[in-house]
Amino acid sequence: MLQLQTIRENKKEIILALGKRNIDAQTLLDNVLQLDEKRRTTQTQLDNVLAESNSLSKEIGALYKTGKAQEANVLKEKTVHLKEESKQLGEDLNAAAEELQNLLYQIPNAPHTSVRKGSSEEDNEEVFKEGDIPTLDTTALPHWELAKKYDIIDFELGVKIAGAGFPVYKGKGARLQRALIAYFLDKNTEAGYTEIQVPHLVNELSGYGTGQLPDKEGQMYHVTADDLYLIPTAEVPITNIFRDVIVNESDFPITYTGYTPCFRREAGSYGAHVRGLNRLHQFDKVEIVRVEHPTKSYEALDGMVEHVKNILRELKLPYRILRLCGGDLGFTAALTFDFEVFSTAQDRWLEISSVSNFETYQANRLKLRYKDENGKNQLAHTLNGSSLALPRVLAGILENYQTPEGIKIPDVLVPYCGFEMID
């Protein structure tokens, strides 16, 4: 969430920035500042009452020690009304703090200056495009047909076992998935990211830490018996490693990569655009996460974008990069670049990666800080990106690499697959 101090000092700028998300934050921020004021005055009042009863208690203690029980009892009576007062003030304080907290949770991150105002994905800016879109002959098929033809993904079987959106990968399809995971992890490790394996279920606190809760409650699968959530992305467990952590400035950059399945309820989406691998309840993803010094985070973001570019170049897939507009930007992000691969047989772009800088928004929730050169604790910046989400990469490969003889495996994946064709 946004920092109170920042809201106090830069209210105008934040209102302007949030305007790019089409949010009129004026009253919201006024309420925040008003509540903050109330919280602080209540706190001061409470502190004074507590200070008084503390000193009375000390006096009472001293009197008892010197055997002056009578005098002590007189003082004791004085503490009665102080107690009532502090109880009331404590309740007021908690109420104000909670209300303030809830309000702050409702405010999304302020977009970066480069983010354009916009209402939907229509307004996203294409900032880069690369790779040749192959010309397919008339017999070309969408990936779900190819999956069936070569018996590498069984959607119906997934329905039987779990439900729609839970595909079963078979034979060379399963092997290709495993190859992609290994390839992505290797690329990330080569680039300096430390490979890590994390839990696939997280507690409520972790959900709040990265901002999935309370905002997107319904998008995660909730295991109510144990009050755990299935992760929608590895971002949640990996970034939460740093909840309540104070790192040294010399620890930067902190970089992790991890493979996990991702679970998303995504209720209420049906139709052709969710066919096949386009949108799933469970999918695999390799994620990269960075914790950075505030002055270095945008440089790091550019580095992550370059890194993902290189992977797509090696895979020889046609792709483009979008800078998300305010309306399409995720709740917690300040700046996001989406990568989309062209799905030739469907004649549409599919999102395969999202690379974001959250600045201090998550760090503030996580209490993720570093010690600066003056020994002061400062909030760090967090970033993450997919490198990459498997199903749509798979869809892209199947569709773009199809030939009358079968599906060719991209050169870089052949060593990982152990075969050159799916036929």
Next chain:
RNA sequence: GGAGAAAUGGCAGAGUGGUCGAAUGCGGCAGUCUUGAAAACUGUUGAGGGUCACACCUCCGGGGGUUCGAAUCCCUCUUUCUCCGCCA
């Protein structure tokens, strides 16, 4: 799942009702000494709120209670360890 023990500052580890935000050691930082380093010595070293700065307030796993006063007593939850059971 059953029985028992424990949870204190970066780490180790004292502290069982008042002067304890907390001894001591290690680690970290600064200084003295040194050509430099090490050793030794001296000082310093948790977080949050609040203030121009002080003062002051909160925090000894989480929550609640007893008391004028709680790290210390009570309840509860969580976690860890030991033993037993089960198990990939």
